[in-house]
Amino acid sequence: xxxxxxxxxxxxxxxxxxxxxxxxxxxxxxxxxxxxxxxxxxxxxxxxxxxxxxxxxxxxxxxxxxxxxxxxxxxxxxxxxxxxxxxxxxxxxxxxxxxxxxxxxxxxxxxxxxxxxxxxxxxxxxxxxxxxxxxxxxxxxxxxxxxxxxxxxxxxxxxxxxxxxxxxxxxxxxxxxxxxxxxxxxxxxxxxxxxxxxxxxxxxxxxxxxxxxxxxxxxxxxxxxxxxxxxxxxxxxxxxxxxxxxxxxxxxxxxxxxxxxxxxxxxxxxxxxxxxxxxxxxxxxxxxxxxxxxxxxxxxxxxxxxxxxxxxxxxxxxxxxxxxxxxxxxxxxxxxxxxxxxxxxxxxxxxxxxxxxx
Amino acid sequence: xxxxxxxxxxxxxxxxxxxxxxxxxxxxxxxxxxxxxxxxxxxxxxxxxxxxxxxxxxxxxxxxxxxxxxxxxxxxxxxxxxxxxxxxxxxxxxxxxxxxxxxxxxxxxxxxxxxxxxxxxxxxxxxxxxxxxxxxxxxxxxxxxxxxxxxxxxxxxxxxxxxxxxxxxxxxxxxxxxxxxxxxxxxxxxxxxx
Numbered sequence: 001x002x003x004x005x006x007x008x009x010x011x012x013x014x015x016x017x018x019x020x021x022x023x024x025x026x027x028x029x030x031x032x033x034x035x036x037x038x039x040x041x042x043x044x045x046x047x048x049x050x051x052x053x054x055x056x057x058x059x060x061x062x063x064x065x066x067x068x069x070x071x072x073x074x075x076x077x078x079x080x081x082x083x084x085x086x087x088x089x090x091x092x093x094x095x096x097x098x099x100x101x102x103x104x105x106x107x108x109x110x111x112x113x114x115x116x117x118x119x120x121x122x123x124x125x126x127x128x129x130x131x132x133x134x135x136x137x138x139x140x141x142x143x144x145x146x147x148x149x150x151x152x153x154x155x156x157x158x159x160x161x162x163x164x165x166x167x168x169x170x171x172x173x174x175x176x177x178x179x180x181x182x183x184x185x186x187x188x189x190x191x192x193x194x195x196x197x198x199x200x201x202x203x204x205x206x207x208x209x210x211x212x213x214x215x216x217x218x219x220x221x222x223x224x225x226x227x228x229x230x231x232x233x234x235x236x237x238x239x240x241x242x243x244x245x246x247x248x249x250x251x252x253x254x255x256x257x258x259x260x261x262x263x264x265x266x267x268x269x270x271x272x273x274x275x276x277x278x279x280x281x282x283x284x285x286x287x288x289x290x291x292x293x294x295x296x297x298x299x300x301x302x303x304x305x306x307x308x309x310x311x312x313x314x315x316x317x318x319x320x321x322x323x324x325x326x327x328x329x330x331x332x333x334x335x336x337x338x339x340x341x342x343x344x345x346x347x348x349x350x351x352x353x354x355x356x357x358x
Numbered sequence: 359x360x361x362x363x364x365x366x367x368x369x370x371x372x373x374x375x376x377x378x379x380x381x382x383x384x385x386x387x388x389x390x391x392x393x394x395x396x397x398x399x400x401x402x403x404x405x406x407x408x409x410x411x412x413x414x415x416x417x418x419x420x421x422x423x424x425x426x427x428x429x430x431x432x433x434x435x436x437x438x439x440x441x442x443x444x445x446x447x448x449x450x451x452x453x454x455x456x457x458x459x460x461x462x463x464x465x466x467x468x469x470x471x472x473x474x475x476x477x478x479x480x481x482x483x484x485x486x487x488x489x490x491x492x493x494x495x496x497x498x499x500x501x502x503x504x505x506x507x508x509x510x511x512x513x514x515x516x517x518x519x520x521x522x523x524x525x526x527x528x529x530x531x532x533x534x535x536x537x538x539x540x541x542x543x544x545x546x547x548x549x550x551x552x
Contacts, residue, residue: 041420047458072424073460134425158400158425160418 002028005227006035008045008057011257012161013180013267014085014208015058017289019251021234030233032226038255041160042133046074049213055220056227058084059211065305065324066135071313080209081217081332082228083295084235088207088267088287089138089198090183091145093175094168098193098275108193110274110281113145113200113354121149121358130159130167130176137198137205138177140308145201148358165190179207180267180287181259187276194274197283204288204351206301209328217332225336232292232337239290244268293343297328300350362387363473366408368417370394378412378480385476400425411460412477423460457481500538507541510548 009015021027022034037054039045046063048054064078093101102108106119120127127149131139139156146154159167161182167173169190176186177198186192198205210231217224238247248265251257257264266272270286273279288294306324310317334344365388369375375392382388391406393399399422403411413420452459457477504526511522530540 040416040418043420043424043458044415047415133421158422160421162418 002031002033003223003226004033004035005056005223006037006054007227008037008039008048008054010039010042010045010058013251013257013264014088014287014289015257016238016247016251016264016268017084017231017235018058019256020238020247021230023250024234024237026233026237027226027230030226030230032223032230034227034230042136043073046072049078049211050074050076052213055216055223056210056212058208060133060136061206061209061301062135062137062140062305062309063133064209064211064327065302065320066309068323068327069306069309069315069320071309072135077214077327078211079214079217079327079329080211080297081224081329081336082210082231083206083297084208084210084231084289086204086206086288086294087197087199087285088179089141089177089205090180090194090272091142091175091177091196091198092168092183092186092192092194094171094173095191095193095276097174098195101195108195108274110194110196110272110283111200113196114356114358116195117146117148117356118358120146125174126152127154127175128157128173129154130157130164130173130178132159132161132178134158135309137207137305138179140305140312141198141201141205142177143312144308145196145354145356148356165192168192180272181263184263184266184273185259187273191276193276194272194281197272197286199283199285201354201356202351203285203353204294206297206305207287209297214327217329217336224332228333228336232290232295235289235295236292237290238268239288241269291343291346292337293339293347296330296333296339296347298330298347298350299325299328302326302328304350362389363410364388364406364408365390365473366403366406366411367392368394368399368411368413368419370417374484378477381476381480382473385472388473399423410473413458413460414481415456415458417458420458423458452478456485500541503545504538504541507544510544 007018009018018034018036022036027034037048039048042060042063045057045059049057059078061083064080066072067074067078100123101119104119104122106116129142131142133139134156157173159173159176161178164176164178164182165186168176168186183194187194210228212224237243244265247268248261251264252259252261267287270283271280272283272286274281302324303321306320307317309315310320363386365382367375367378367390369378369392379390379392382390391408393402399419411423413423452474459474459477507526508519508522511517511525512519515522517525526540527537530537533540
């Protein structure tokens with residue numbers, strides 16, 4: 001008997017595994033039918049999960065930890081049995097700010113996080129940076145990367161990604177950190193220049209997770225297992241370069257992620273157009289959806305998230321880290337996916353962090 | 359007598375906004391500011407200092423409000439999403455109606471209740487209308503595609519309208535697909551082949 005599970009998502013590039021699991025039959029093979037519900041904001045998705053209107057949802061990797069620490073308006077505890085994507089963020093600058101960096105000789109190599117931080121520190125102005133959500137990997141990556149700036153220089157503004165180009169063009173923000181396709185879109189329509197991919201700061205930053213209310217997987221192990229396997233297999237398929245074009249076409253059909261397929265394909269293949277003149281700067285491992293073993297939500301990753309959140313919002317670190325660790329359930333991932341020893345040894349661990357000392 | 363309740367309503371459609379304001383006025387002493395632009399939201403909430411913020415749950419700017427749950431300055435009052443802990447049913451009803459309410463800390467729940475009830479009723483009506491409109495629009499789109507596909511089959515096979523329709527329906531049943539999907543495939547193929 002096929003069972004149904006309701007699943008919330010926000011239409012972005014990294015919603016691809018959810019759409020593909022449904023359309024390409026990975027869910028069907030696992031004997032589960034996905035009832036996909038599109039949401040317009042992370043707050044809305046969080047409410048849908050809180051209220052049990054969806055069983056699970058694609059969610060920002062930082063939200064379960066933030067919620068466990070009592071940050072934000074959500075109420076219930078969340079946990080993640082699967083990482084849906086790693087990386088995929090870009091940091092971009094407004095045209096006037098980019099021009100100032102160019103004047104002082106910045107190379108715009110799209111990889112050296114430390115030299116980019118140094119040149120921003122030299123400019124000596126306030127830096128208003130747009131991020132999609134207060135509790136997002138985008139905010140934490142920037143906060144870590146520019147921690148060496150004098151206090152008060154850096155301020156964050158929450159800007160829904162589709163409004164990022166407009167906010168930049170109208171001078172409400174000087175820079176942004178956002179997931180694709182919205183960074184490329186800001187290059188196209190607002191003359192933005194991309195400075196760094198998120199992976200230049202942390203090589204494997206968890207970006208989206210599958211989130212449920214705490215205890216849901218244990219209460220519904222059969223259904224949860226089918227769901228996790230279907231999504232993990234879709235992610236694995238998506239992670240193979242030869243599937244990028246097909247994936248981009250499928251994901252951009254009406255009612256799904258409504259942007260031009262080439263924008264999605266560039267994100268999937270790491271061919272990022274970084275300036276309005278069309279310069280392409282390839283990034284290896286720009287955004288990862290697989291292999292399956294790499295998508296285990298490890299408590300060590302959540303601990304980093306909890307620690308950075310605690311520092312940013314002035315909370316005690318030890319309890320924050322403890323609360324955050326509980327939200328990334330590598331144990332459920334291992335149980336549902338039955339990984340071999342060889343697969344587990346291939347897990348990259350935390351990955352590398354850039355040296356960002358100024 | 360309680361002071362007037364300051365409400366900030368975020369709503370893009372002027373007509374909808376007017377009707378919500380009307381409903382709120384009937385429910386109690388309110389002073390409603392309507393805001394349609396989304397990006398200036400945070401600044402406006404800080405300036406207008408409302409007691410209650412009402413926003414369509416599906417409004418793409420909702421995440422901006424999340425920022426306000428962190429009061430960063432001494433003059434700022436933290437805003438909390440309205441989740442009356444004693445009344446989970448009300449929260450559920452609000453979410454089903456598609457309205458999100460954010461209240462300023464310290465406001466008594468019984469002052470909010472009649473206002474929120476009125477807002478929920480109004481939003482619920484809009485939600486139903488929106489669902490029906492979307493369904494109607496989708497059905498119309500599908501009918502257009504089916505008509506085009508029927509025309510293509512009639513031309514290619516010299517069939518009558520009824521025969522073309524029957525052929526398409528059979529193809530759909532044989533393949534376990536929806537008629538509209540088979541029609542869409544035909545139309546796409548015809549467009550590609552010129």
